[in-house]
Amino acid sequence: SYELTQPPSVSVSPGQTARITCSGDALPKQYAYWYQQKTGQAPVLVIYKDSERPSGIPERFSGSSSGTTVTLTISGVQAEDEADYYCQSVDSSGTYVIFGGGTKLTVL
Amino acid sequence: QVHLVESGGGVAQPGRSLRLSCAASGFTFSSYAMHWVRRAPGQGLEWVAFISYDVGKQYYADSVKGRFTISRDNSKNILYLHMNSLRTEDTAVYYCARDLYEGVVAATGVDVWGRGTVVTVSS
Numbered sequence: 001s002y003e004l005t006q007p008p009s010v011s012v013s014p015g016q017t018a019r020i021t022c023s024g025d026a027l028p029k030q031y032a033y034w035y036q037q038k039t040g041q042a043p044v045l046v047i048y049k050d051s052e053r054p055s056g057i058p059e060r061f062s063g064s065s066s067g068t069t070v071t072l073t074i075s076g077v078q079a080e081d082e083a084d085y086y087c088q089s090v091d092s093s094g095t096y097v098i099f100g101g102g103t104k105l106t107v108l
Numbered sequence: 109q110v111h112l113v114e115s116g117g118g119v120a121q122p123g124r125s126l127r128l129s130c131a132a133s134g135f136t137f138s139s140y141a142m143h144w145v146r147r148a149p150g151q152g153l154e155w156v157a158f159i160s161y162d163v164g165k166q167y168y169a170d171s172v173k174g175r176f177t178i179s180r181d182n183s184k185n186i187l188y189l190h191m192n193s194l195r196t197e198d199t200a201v202y203y204c205a206r207d208l209y210e211g212v213v214a215a216t217g218v219d220v221w222g223r224g225t226v227v228t229v230s231s
Contacts, residue, residue, distance in 0.1 A: 033208075033217035035153070042203060042221040043145075043153065054219065086153050094214025095158075095167045097143065102152035 002026055002091050004100035011106040018074040020103045022087030025068055030089045032070040034063060038083045046085075047072060074105075082107045110134040110220050112204045117225030120194050130187040130204030130222055138182035141207035143218055144189045146200035146227075156202070157189065160213040167215065172198075194229045201226050 004024040012018045022032060034047040045054055047063035050070055060075045074081055087100040116128040128144070144156040157178040158167045166178050177190040187204055206220040 031216070035218075037147075037153070042223050043218075044221070045208075045217065045219050048208060048217050048219070084152070088153075088155075088217060090215050094216070095165075096169075097155035097158065097167075097215045099145075099153045099155060 002096065002098050004087050004089060004098055006085075006087060006100040006103045008101070009104045009106065011108055012077050013108045014079060015076055018077050018081070018105055020072045020074075020085050020087075020105065021069055022071070022100050023069045024089060024098075024100075026092060027065065027068050027070055027089060029092060032063070032065065033088045034061075034072045035086045035088065036081075036083045037086065043086065077105075077107055079107050081105060110206075112206065112220060112222035114202065114204050114222045114225035117202065117227045119228045119230060121231050122195060122229055124194055125190070125192045126194065126227060128189040128191065128202055128204075128225060128227070130189075132185045132187065132204075132206075135206075135220075136210075137180075137185040139210040141209075141212050141215065142178075142180060142187045143205045143207060143215070144178060144187075145203045145205055145218070145221075146198075147203070147224075148197070148200040151200075154200075158207075158215045159187070161211055162213070165213045191227070194227075196229050199227060199229045 031049045035043040037043040050065040051063040159178045175193045201224040204222040205218040
């Protein structure tokens with residue numbers, strides 16, 4: 001079965017850069033999407049099609065792709081960025097959606 | 109403004125059924141594919157099901173295939189999830205979500221989420 005692998009946790013100090021990776025065999029052929037979920041809230045799309053940023057998402061959020069790994073980068077991390085982050089993609093036929101296990105970002 | 113509002117959650121015994129609803133507003137519901145996604149306590153997000161904009165395609169996670177059915181009423185702007193043979197591991201917050209693109213029959217990403225409805229399966 002298709003899997004997306006993320007680190008369980010990432011910790012950074014305010015103002016630093018956080019990088020969250022997501023690895024999966026199908027990522028060279030399928031786009032990745034990133035979501036932020038804060039405690040008790042619905043998820044929010046922060047990056048789509050590997051590196052596109054939806055309107056209203058701060059410029060400090062960016063995405064990149066290289067081979068079987070995609071990366072969410074948060075530059076100049078702020079306390080409000082503390083949340084769970086999930087990558088998501090689909091299988092080659094677009095019939096099965098998969099989420100990564102999630103990464104808890106802690107702002108020290 | 110685009111809104112998705114889920115309802116129908118509650119407590120059910122194992123083996124019983126529940127039907128979730130999601131009322132959509134602020135966009136042309138009939139033009140967008142839709143998803144159900146859940147998050148169990150202490151776990152991450154799990155995709156549950158997808159339905160194309162024209163009702164022609166439905167896809168399911170292996171964990172719910174044969175037990176859950178996704179459907180939609182484009183005349184009423186409502187998405188449904190019929191859940192049968194419920195198990196304790198189906199306990200979760202269930203989110204209704206809109207696919208990114210209009211007119212798709214294959215899943216992509218999600219750009220709009222509801223606030224979720226809680227389903228608890230317990231004896």
